[in-house]
Amino acid sequence: MNATRHPAIRSGILLGLIALLGTAVLVFIHDQTRARIALQEQRRVLQQLNEIVPPSAYNNDLHTDRITLTDPPLFQHAGPVTVYRARMDGRPVAVIMRLTAPDGYNGDIRLLVGIDAGGTVLGVRVTEHRETPGLGDLIELEKSRWITHFRGTSLTRPQERGWAVRRDGGVFDQFTGATISPRAVVKAVHTALKYFQAHRRALFEPPADAVVKHD
Amino acid sequence: MTEHKSPSVPLKIGRTLREGCWRQNTGMVVLLGLCPLLAVTTTLVNGLALGLATTLTLVFSNLSVSLLRGLLRPEIRIPAFVLIIASLVTAIELLMHAFFYDLYRVLGIFIPLIVTNCAIIGRAEAFASRNRPMASALDGLATGLGFCLTLLLLGAVREVAGRGTLFSGAQMLVGDWGRQLEVTLVPGYAGFLLALLPPGAFIALALLIAARNAWQGRTETTPTEPHPKRIANPNET
Numbered sequence: 381m382n383a384t385r386h387p388a389i390r391s392g393i394l395l396g397l398i399a400l401l402g403t404a405v406l407v408f409i410h411d412q413t414r415a416r417i418a419l420q421e422q423r424r425v426l427q428q429l430n431e432i433v434p435p436s437a438y439n440n441d442l443h444t445d446r447i448t449l450t451d452p453p454l455f456q457h458a459g460p461v462t463v464y465r466a467r468m469d470g471r472p473v474a475v476i477m478r479l480t481a482p483d484g485y486n487g488d489i490r491l492l493v494g495i496d497a498g499g500t501v502l503g504v505r506v507t508e509h510r511e512t513p514g515l516g517d518l519i520e521l522e523k524s525r526w527i528t529h530f531r532g533t534s535l536t537r538p539q540e541r542g543w544a545v546r547r548d549g550g551v552f553d554q555f556t557g558a559t560i561s562p563r564a565v566v567k568a569v570h571t572a573l574k575y576f577q578a579h580r581r582a583l584f585e586p587p588a589d590a591v592v593k594h595d
Numbered sequence: 596m597t598e599h600k601s602p603s604v605p606l607k608i609g610r611t612l613r614e615g616c617w618r619q620n621t622g623m624v625v626l627l628g629l630c631p632l633l634a635v636t637t638t639l640v641n642g643l644a645l646g647l648a649t650t651l652t653l654v655f656s657n658l659s660v661s662l663l664r665g666l667l668r669p670e671i672r673i674p675a676f677v678l679i680i681a682s683l684v685t686a687i688e689l690l691m692h693a694f695f696y697d698l699y700r701v702l703g704i705f706i707p708l709i710v711t712n713c714a715i716i717g718r719a720e721a722f723a724s725r726n727r728p729m730a731s732a733l734d735g736l737a738t739g740l741g742f743c744l745t746l747l748l749l750g751a752v753r754e755v756a757g758r759g760t761l762f763s764g765a766q767m768l769v770g771d772w773g774r775q776l777e778v779t780l781v782p783g784y785a786g787f788l789l790a791l792l793p794p795g796a797f798i799a800l801a802l803l804i805a806a807r808n809a810w811q812g813r814t815e816t817t818p819t820e821p822h823p824k825r826i827a828n829p830n831e832t
Contacts, residue, residue: 391671398663398675402682409686413693420696514788 429464429476432494432503438466438473447583447590454575455568458482463583472497472584475576478507481568485560486510489519493572499580504530504569509561516561526553526562535573543570608733615737621714622745622800623807628712631705632746633796637757640764642750643743644698645705648687650739652709653718656680657735660723667724676719677710684710697767714738745803752799757791759784 426443433442442464449461458480466473474496481489489509494502504527511517518524529552544550545563554562576583586592621627628649636642659679660667667675688706691699699706709715718738723731754761759781765773789795 387668387670391668394666394668395671395674395678398678402678406682406685406689409689413689416693417689420693424696513791514786 428492428505428507429494431505432476432492433466433474438468440465440467440470442466442476445588447586447588447592450591450593452575454571455479456482458488465584467584474502475583477572477576479568479572481564483560483564483567484509484511485516485558485564486512489561489564489568491565491568493569495573495576497580498534499573499577500532500534501530501569501573503528504565506565511561512558515555515558518555518558519561519565524555526555527565529553530569533569533573535577543567607730611730611733612737612740615734615739616741616744619738620741620745620807621738622742622749623804625714625717627714627717628742629800631708631712632742632749633793633800635702635705636746636749636753636796636799637791638754638763639747639750639761640768641701642746644695644768645702645709646739646743646746648691648702648706649709649712649715649742650736651687652680652683652712653715653735653739653742654732655683655735656715656719657723657731658728659683660719661726661728661731664724664726672720672724673716676716680715680719681710695767701764701767714742748803749796749799752803753790753795755780756799757787757789757795759786 422443429442445467446462446464449463451457451460455461461480462478464476464478466476474494476492476494478490478492481491487510489511490507492505492507494504496502505521506519506527509517509519511519518526521527538551541549542551543566545552545554545559545566547554547559548563550566552562552566582592619625622629622632631645631649635645656676656679660676663675663679684707687709688699691702691706718735722734726734751761754763759779761778761780762773762776765776767773769776790799
């Protein structure tokens with residue numbers, strides 16, 4: 381009996397052909413959409429960054445002038461931290477750190493923390509989280525103004541003890557029914573400030589796309 | 596198809612649409628695909644978007660399955676369906692990622708999860724594998740529109756109850772002018788969180804099904820409305 385006549389083999393070949401056809405279609409579409417998808421992602425990143433540092437404040441290619449800190453222990457090993465550097469005519473203007481607060485109520489809270497060259501917070505935005513809708517999600521700008529209160533804070537304003545939510549004796553409001561989410565954000569912003577102060581030069585100096593291993 | 600001999604082609608089309616959209620509605624009668632249905636319907640626009648993506652998948656999966664139906668041996672039909680549906684959904688996901696980026700971000704995981712919507716493989720198996728391509732595409736369209744209708748109603752109910760608005764986020768679907776579409780039905784509404792959370796989805800769906808059953812019960816007992824028989828194969832002998 382001819383092997384290719386066997387039903388199982390014919391079925392196998394047919395399935396293989398269908399898979400091949402599907403893959404071919406996908407390769408084609410992927411190829412056609414790749415550039416546009418990259419553009420969309422990039423536009424979104426830039427839009428997020430510009431909310432924190434306005435385009436008028438810098439003249440470098442903000443979203444590509446970035447370095448990656450590999451899992452700095454100061455950030456509780458919550459994964460790598462991406463740092464975007466804003467410069468005006470080569471002078472450091474600000475950094476925007478994309479970092480993770482691992483201690484949200486429902487896991488990771490992803491943040492962008494903008495700090496100007498003098499060590500003052502320019503703005504904080506939550507980019508991703510799974511906090512409880514209606515309670516913890518007030519950390520989002522779309523849901524409440526809470527996140528804007530970080531603007532203008534620094535390591536000395538408030539002092540060390542003030543960097544906590546009110547329930548813990550700090551100056552930052554918590555929400556009714558949700559302390560953990562704001563606590564996680566406050567802690568992450570405070571950590572970012574401390575990190576910035578300790579490594580200020582090391583953040584601006586490495587070339588773009590450098591991967592920096594930190595203590 | 597051009598070779599229809601039956602004089603009642605429009606009737607058949609009407610019947611297929613009626614079956615898919617209403618009598619055998621995926622969301623409200625057959626109760627398939629409930630996971631995405633319940634998860635994304637926090638606003639009307641979200642519901643509509645997933646409904647359209649699902650409809651698109653259904654039309655093309657039914658069409659492809661029908662075109663291949665002569666080749667598919669019974670023992671490999673299910674893996675073949677899965678391959679076809681998965682390829683289609685991935686294609687739709689890529690296209691949404693490229694052209695409806697904001698929507699893609701809102702619907703997130705539920706786009707790839709269209710693959711697991713049993714309604715799609717159900718129609719491939721029950722209808723498309725036994726019928727002609729055009730009839731199968733139409734069946735897919737009807738089933739998809741029915742699913743879309745459920746998502747739309749559920750999204751509308753939950754958005755009004757939960758946020759007091761309608762059409763919020765329309766700009767994600769139609770571009771910037773969509774912002775003007777947002778209607779605030781209850782100004783200064785404090786929001787009703789339950790409607791937006793998963794339990795609210797179950798409650799709203801239950802109410803929707805109850806309303807549909809009540810409506811159906813009324814029209815079915817009316818003597819002027821004849822019982823159209825459920826036809827599995829309207830197009831083939």
